[in-house]
């Protein structure tokens with residue numbers, strides 16, 4: 072089986088300013104990797120390359136063997152939709168629809184039957200312990216609940232094999248940050264997927280299997 076993520080010799084540049092050089096990473100099934108490094112070291116830029124939103128200046132990225140480099144934007148978008156789940160610092164839930172519909176939204180946009188999409192959303196909400204919120208509006212969710220819903224949305228697709236999270240606990244207090252980290256890494260193990268979690272929080276990093284420091288490959 073192909074590993075969820077393979078990165079080789081990545082270089083990230085803005086104009087002629089090289090930010091990251093010679094970065095490699097291999098994430099196995101079930102493994103959570105914390106991506107750390109000082110502010111401005113390029114964590115978010117690297118995550119954007121992993122999910123195919125931008126292209127590195129050099130190097131190769133493969134998600135479950137599927138190339139994210141040297142292919143068209145359309146192919147990267149297909150791989151992103153099918154193989155990657157994302158979670159960010161703010162959950163960015165849509166106020167106009169309920170929790171289950173938020174989780175099901177990408178499936179619904181792609182034309183999945185409504186009942187199938189909502190059943191998948193409920194399964195994903197149950198897996199992260201918040202199925203009881205399914206019919207609720209998103210306005211009154213606590214910060215911890217909203218991040219769990221965001222995680223359920225990231226994990227909703229059965230085919231996904233890589234979770235990419237950028238500071239997912241930054242808006243949470245210490246207790247909720249630890250709970251969400253335990254939940255994320257537990258789900259990654261249980262599903263046999265991989266995860267790359269950019270974080271400044273040592274408590275989050277401690278719950279991952281491994282820490283990768285971007286500092287060493289950032290060009291100053």
Ligand SMILES: Nc1ncnc2c1ncn2[C@@H]1O[C@H](COP(=O)(O)OP(=O)(O)OP(=O)(O)O)[C@@H](O)[C@H]1O
Nearest residue numbers: 085086090108109110111112113114115116117271
């Ligand atoms: N589109 C862009 N064009 C030019 N420079 C950029 C662009 N995006 C990011 N940068 C610069 O690249 C550097 C790295 O930014 P990035 O957001 O990847 O760092 P980070 O490690 O995620 O930082 P933080 O921990 O503060 O979120 C910064 O100096 C930033 O200003």
